[in-house]
Amino acid sequence: MLVKKVGFLGPRATFTHLAVQAFFDHDMKEIAYSTIPQCIDAVADGEIDYAVVPTENAIEGSVNLTIDYLIHEQPLTIVGEIVSPIEQHFMVHPENRENWKDITRVYSHSHAIAQCHKFLHKTFKGISYDYATSTSAAASYVSQHPNECVAAIANQLAAKEYGLEIMKRNIHDYEYNHTRFAILCSTKHEYESPKLSVSKEKTTLMITLPSDQSGALHQVLSAFTWRKLNLSKIESRPMKTGLGHYFFIIDIDMCVDDILIPGAIAELEALGCRVKLLGSYKAYNIQTAIKE
Amino acid sequence: MLVKKVGFLGPRATFTHLAVQAFFDHDMKEIAYSTIPQCIDAVADGEIDYAVVPTENAIEGSVNLTIDYLIHEQPLTIVGEIVSPIEQHFMVHPENRENWKDITRVYSHSHAIAQCHKFLHKTFKGISYDYATSTSAAASYVSQHPNECVAAIANQLAAKEYGLEIMKRNIHDYEYNHTRFAILCSTKHEYESPKLSVSKEKTTLMITLPSDQSGALHQVLSAFTWRKLNLSKIESRPMKTGLGHYFFIIDIDMCVDDILIPGAIAELEALGCRVKLLGSYKAYNIQTAIKE
Structure with a gap:
């Protein structure tokens, strides 16, 4: 079997590196990249099999560079998520x-x-x-x-x-500080951690509204609410075309099924929304950081 | 009349300073602060009359430090907004x-x-x-x-x-890049620019949902949608109490009236939301940056 090449936001010994070591087999080849775009480009160019980059921190919020680069520059698939405690x-x-x-x-x-x-x-x-x-x-x-x-x-x-x-030790002000990391790949497939157990299944969508109308977002949410699809996150990001133009990133607390999520997506598209499936994947929690 | 003391995110000659010079009378006293929290603290402590700080950029998105500091540390009132082109x-x-x-x-x-x-x-x-x-x-x-x-x-x-x-000149990649700046004050009152003309009226609310339920945000939006209150922005920010806990910042395209906005707020509170009025104010556009 070929050894997996895993790229991550470096240098070595960042919190991303720590997540990589907790998630993957020991026999992978670790490659540190100095920026998030370089790491994402490397997986898009086939240099590495997986890229691990931070997407959200409990205190700072989303890592905008990751979200924006995925949306505007390199469309990749999220094949997994790691949630790690941040102990400073x-x-x-x-x-x-x-x-x-x-x-x-x-x-x-x-x-x-x-x-x-x-x-x-x-x-x-x-x-x-x-x-x-x-x-x-x-x-x-x-x-x-x-x-x-x-x-x-x-x-x-x-x-x-x-x-x-x-x-x-542990000089951080807020106790419940965690960071989410996405595992990105250029092809859609399942990847399961050989070391951590699954905490939940998720689907991430990117939705662009048909126009800047007050009711559009309300209508989008209705498509999920009446199907009882639980949204664990909704986030707005700028389209980069001017103040007031946003797209939305939505996390649904289940994997893509045959009926409910495809039904919601079809309805949204019929209403004029642009919908993109960023990934349907398993999420894993690292319980504690590596002890000395 | 006392000379107004206006603090801003310094040093001198930042884009914030440029916005201050376009908005206020020439006879104000300008005071540069080296961080956003220091500038916000100064107005809360009565050292200055107004603080001008960036809140959102068309490309980078929200200036999280400003939003978070206003929500978690120093509750001030937004008394005005300046939108300025960012020409690099x-x-x-x-x-x-x-x-x-x-x-x-x-x-x-x-x-x-x-x-x-x-x-x-x-x-x-x-x-x-x-x-x-x-x-x-x-x-x-x-x-x-x-x-x-x-x-x-x-x-x-x-x-x-x-x-x-x-x-x-103008080496920025995206043409429509603007930054929003908030004018903050420790008391609620109207302040009109003697130099710029009003582009629109706005109200900003902070809303915390009663629990992490799928339908809560949908319900919140319903309270605005059925009243035809146009939301020009909805943004989620972390509560800092753990991943998945968010509050929402909502911009409504009108000043607080006697009926519609108070009615929506009362309904949301009855549903268990916490609602805070961050400001009801006038927004001004700087048409072009200062020419040489």
Whole structure:
């Protein structure tokens, strides 16, 4: 059997990498990409079999770049979803372990800094922040600059990968912080995790309304409501054609069946909506992050 | 009469600053804040009379930090809205005007770089990007580093403020790019621009559904649809209490009246929704950016 090539939003030791390691077999080949578009392009171009990219965070909301790139640039199929807890830790270079309370600068991804705002504000009033392209890049920087009074906020995998010392665990302000990751593929097929168990089945649709009329979205929702199709998410995103023009991403809590979802789609199309099936797939939860 | 103190997302010469100059009287006192929360806090604390912050861009979508901070941290009232075109220009230090095609690095806000992706990809294949905290900060950096082969993407005001030379105008990929800015105040009152004319009247509501049931959003929309209240926007944002918990921001295309909107709000509350009026205000369009 050929070894699967799995691309992910890198560098190594990001939360996406952590999700990849929890979901796939150990014998896959991991390839880190430095941006979400590069990772999505790689699967569209056949360089890799699967791309794993973040789609939504419980605090920050949707990862717009992923949604927009899938809609506007590379139409791929969502073949699976991983939900992972986001546990942020405060780490320094081992040489700074004694004086970690005197650090003057924190380096991390802007979302990680925002997620730990209360901790930082309370513990280090007046500290300065610098934004890295990822939590892992911040950890890498700190490992290479032992002489600077700088700390990183990152996950456990990054502390291990870059030999940093965790001084405070779980410094994130909100307890229930999770990120959803989509597993993307260029062909429609089922892929089941050999390591995690299925938490639910889902279908994701993209719907464009026929015109900017007040009642159009209400009408769209009616097609699902009267069929008792449970929508776990509805999100508006700009069409990029001007303020006030949106499309909608809808998650339905079941796999595509033969009757109900095709019926709703046919009705919506008859009403002038454009409907695109982005995927019908299984969702998996990672219960806890990898422990040391 | 006391001079109005107007705070905005700085530094000087950002698109927000440009909107402030187009909207307010010349005799206001302008105060730049380095983050959206600092600017919002300043009006809540009475340091300034008005805060002007971005809320939505036609391409990037909502400015989540503004929406989330208003909902979760500082309840203020939206007393006006400014819609401004976003015109991005490619600029270098005057000393580099002859060899601008040889530059190797572009510095700007991540959104500005994303908005000019096609131009950059076509004109400078393989160029490297660095992200600044604002387009204006990027222009400031370029003005201070004449020896570096670096360009900024920023607006006309920034080119003027920092003495840079615009080599290519309007390099943004999408023509219809606009940003909405909210004018926030700690008290409910009307404020009319002495310089721009009103384009429309609006009401913004925040609605929390009673439970995660499929039909709840459909029911909410029904309350507006049957009254023929036109919704120009509906947006979901995370409650920050876990994946799948959302609240909704709804824009209605009219000011709060005595009958229709209060009637819809009362019905929604009776159904178990939490409804908050974020503002009922006038919206203004800036027709073109400030010309040199």
